Amino acid sequence: MSDTITNARGVARVLRAMDTSDGAGVSLKRSIGSPQLDMLDPFLMLDSLSTDKADDYIAGFPEHPHRGFETVTYMVEGAMRHQDSMGNEGVLRSGGAQWMTAGSGIVHSETPEQENGLMQGFQLWINLPAKDKMIDPRYQNLEPDELPEISPAAGAQLRLLAGSMYGEAGPINGISTDPVFVDVKLDAGCEISVPMPEGHSAVVYVFIGDAVVADKDVPTHHLAILKDGNGVTLKGGANGGRMLVIAARPIHEEVVRYGPFVMSSKQELMQAFDDYQNGNFVRKAAS
Structure with missing residues (x-):
């Protein structure tokens, strides 16, 4: 994909992100x-955790299904420890990421x-x-x-999880919605363009400082929903800003969801609950 923006979003x-809690009482935005904003196809949820108060996060997210x-x-x-029913266990540390395709079913915890x-x-x-809902x-x-780190201009630092830009490709692969996921840090007044495929749903979430997204001022803990185009122009605000830029191809299918289950019909949703309650939920990935 070219880095040249010919149709700016x-x-x-x-x-503004809403205060809520999840897991065993973890405070989130x-x-x-x-x-x-119930969903933005194919995005179902975006939560931000940002606190230095241990009581806001210490209880974590006990075992739960997807x-x-x-x-x-x-x-x-x-640092967050992950354990799941596939036997995976590890600690996610500052700057790390995990992309989990739950597919037919997984039970995990984050502590x-x-x-x-x-x-x-x-x-x-x-x-x-x-x-793909029932894949392994x-x-x-x-x-x-x-994670590739890119500096396309003085005062700009990008960390790329998924997608391609500035000659680098994110390490996440094999995802059907062809996502773009990049962490962008900009000094005050620094301006860059982030390319993304036309037709993708796309958002920018500012989590430190503030930014100008296209022509709009976006403060801390605010989400900008983008119009269509093949990229977006970002500029650091008065004190600089840090933001996630996320895009993915819409699926355009029926969504029937409840809690940790997201299916395509009421029958599939009921089957998910039945499988979980009867111990038939998790199946090991094919070796």
Whole structure:
């Protein structure tokens, strides 16, 4: 994909993330999956965790199931231990990420590995097409040094999880929605362009400082929903800004969801609950 922006995206809407809690009482800010934005095909949820108060995160996310979608966890600061029913276990540290395709079903937990200090990170839920909802689970773990770091201009630092830009490609692969996921840090007044495929749903979430997205000022903990185009122009605000830029191909299919299950019909949803309650939920990935 070319880095040249020939059809720049504008901003359709700017939303303030809503305060909520999940897991065993972890304090979060939710920008997708809230009453103001139920979903943005294929994105089902975007949560931001940003606190230095241990009571806000220490309880973590005890064991829980997923079926029919993918979860992306990106840790900016802090450490979180992951365990799941496929036998995967590890610690997600500052700058690391995991892309988990739950598919037919996975049960996992996420527990803080620290008792004090800043915990800052994200979880994104991405829908799977109907044909992929019952595929074997897949887990891609990325250590911090596996993410390409790009500096397209003085005062700009990019960390690329998925997608291609400036001659680099993110390490995440084999995802049906062809995602772009990049962490962008800009000094005050620094301006860059981030390319993305036309037709993709796309958002920018500012989590430190503020930014100008296209022609709109976007403060901290606000989400900019982008119009269509093949890229977006970003500029650091008065004190600089840090933001996630996320895009993916819409699926355009029926979504029937409840809690940790995201299926294509009410019958499939009921089957997911039945499988979970009767111990038939998890199946090991094919060897």
